[in-house]
Amino acid sequence: MTNFILDAIAWGGYLGIFLLMALENVVPPVPSEVIMGLGGMAVARGDMAMLPLLLWGTAGTTAGNYFWYAIGRRFGYHGLKPFVDRWGRWMTLEWEDVEKLQRFFRKHGGKTVFVFRFMPTFRTLISLPAGMARMPHWRFMLATFGGSILWNSVLAYAGLWLGSNFEQVDRYVGPVAIAMSVAIVIGYLYRVFTWKPRAER
Numbered sequence: 001m002t003n004f005i006l007d008a009i010a011w012g013g014y015l016g017i018f019l020l021m022a023l024e025n026v027v028p029p030v031p032s033e034v035i036m037g038l039g040g041m042a043v044a045r046g047d048m049a050m051l052p053l054l055l056w057g058t059a060g061t062t063a064g065n066y067f068w069y070a071i072g073r074r075f076g077y078h079g080l081k082p083f084v085d086r087w088g089r090w091m092t093l094e095w096e097d098v099e100k101l102q103r104f105f106r107k108h109g110g111k112t113v114f115v116f117r118f119m120p121t122f123r124t125l126i127s128l129p130a131g132m133a134r135m136p137h138w139r140f141m142l143a144t145f146g147g148s149i150l151w152n153s154v155l156a157y158a159g160l161w162l163g164s165n166f167e168q169v170d171r172y173v174g175p176v177a178i179a180m181s182v183a184i185v186i187g188y189l190y191r192v193f194t195w196k197p198r199a200e201r
Contacts, residue, residue: 009038010047017053018060021152025064025124032061036152040159050160054152061117061148062141065127069140072131077102080132098128105129110139117147 009016020035036057042048075083084095105112105126113135116126130140 009035009042010045014048014052014056018056018063021057021060022064022067025061026067032057032152033155036155037159037162040156040161041163042159043156044160044163050156053156054149057152057156058145058149061152062144065124065144065148066141068124068127069131069135072128073134074131077132080128097125101126102129102132105133110135110143113140113143114147117144117151 012019017035017039021032024032024035036053039048039053039057040050043050043053071083072080080098081095084098106129110130113126113130116123127140127144
């Protein structure tokens with residue numbers, strides 16, 4: 001099973017990594033931990049090289065985050081509220097969460113974009129208040145790319161190490177990767193369909 005997944009990643013190549021990482025930051029199909037980890041294993045097999053993997057993967061992360069930054073910048077603080085009120089349940093997000101992120105962003109400044117790239121929660125959604133605050137494009141892109149390439153490096157080199165010990169981990173990695181992806185999708189769908197705004201709880 002691991003070989004099948006790795007062959008699929010190798011078939012998609014660096015563009016496939018870019019698209020998966022971009023999509024992962026817009027909707028949650030496959031977590032970045034799986035994508036970059038298996039990319040690192042592909043490096044160990046000789047199907048990819050580490051530097052292009054990191055650059056393409058991080059470019060995808062930056063593009064996906066820019067999607068939310070652009071929405072925040074386009075609609076602004078007040079213009080975004082109808083969007084969140086209407087579509088927030090699909091992000092399991094309500095306006096109060098946006099307000100908290102906005103206050104945190106204004107208090108701590110642009111460095112939060114860099115720091116949040118290492119956070120398991122709100123790693124992508126911090127892009128919204130950055131856009132609403134009209135953080136300069138170049139600063140947002142630089143902070144996002146810089147923080148993301150460090151995190152992606154950790155994931156990819158972990159995959160490289162696993163790939164170098166392929167025989168020992170082969171029987172575990174494939175099922176674990178699939179189980180993680182399925183669990184995340186199921187968890188997301190469960191949260192979407194059971195989520196209620198605070199006022200209705």
